[in-house]
Amino acid sequence: MRGIRKDSNQLKGHPLTAQRCLLLDIIHNSSEPIDARELYRRASSKDRSVSMATIYRSLRLFKELGLIDKMRLGLMHSCYEISHSMEHQHIICQCCGKVIEFESPLLTELIRNLQREHNFNVTRAELCLEGYCQQCKEEAERNR
Numbered sequence: 224m225r226g227i228r229k230d231s232n233q234l235k236g237h238p239l240t241a242q243r244c245l246l247l248d249i250i251h252n253s254s255e256p257i258d259a260r261e262l263y264r265r266a267s268s269k270d271r272s273v274s275m276a277t278i279y280r281s282l283r284l285f286k287e288l289g290l291i292d293k294m295r296l297g298l299m300h301s302c303y304e305i306s307h308s309m310e311h312q313h314i315i316c317q318c319c320g321k322v323i324e325f326e327s328p329l330l331t332e333l334i335r336n337l338q339r340e341h342n343f344n345v346t347r348a349e350l351c352l353e354g355y356c357q358q359c360k361e362e363a364e365r366n367r
């Protein structure tokens with residue numbers, strides 16, 4: 224799964240409960256931004272203990288943590304999607320083509336600041352760094 228690291232079982236100090244995990248999965252796998260009702264419908268079909276209150280509480284937490292973006296559709300209607308700034312970025316070796324994926328809270332922070340500064344809603348962020356990996360660097364040095 225792209226974007227969200229689940230290995231630590233923590234969301235910046237908030238326990239990543241099975242329910243929150245399920246909700247993030249649903250938002251992530253949704254082909255389009257999803258609203259709270261639809262999220263509830265899909266989540267409760269998999270876990271009957273999910274309530275509408277759980278949905279709203281989790282959405283607020285995810286939003287606070289920058290994991291999801293909220294989009295307003297009309298006055299009372301909001302949709303949510305996985306924050307693209309959370310998706311991982313790439314470092315690519317120009318020599319062997321190796322791709323290293325990375326995530327950086329600094330990048331997320333930068334995007335958040337730019338959004339605020341320019342009152343701009345960033346929906347996609349892609350950073351692609353090219354260079355030489357350790358192996359190719361060492362090889363080049365040996366052949367010099």
Ligand SMILES: [Zn+2]
Pocket residue numbers: 316317318319320321355356357358359360
């Ligand atoms: Zn390489």
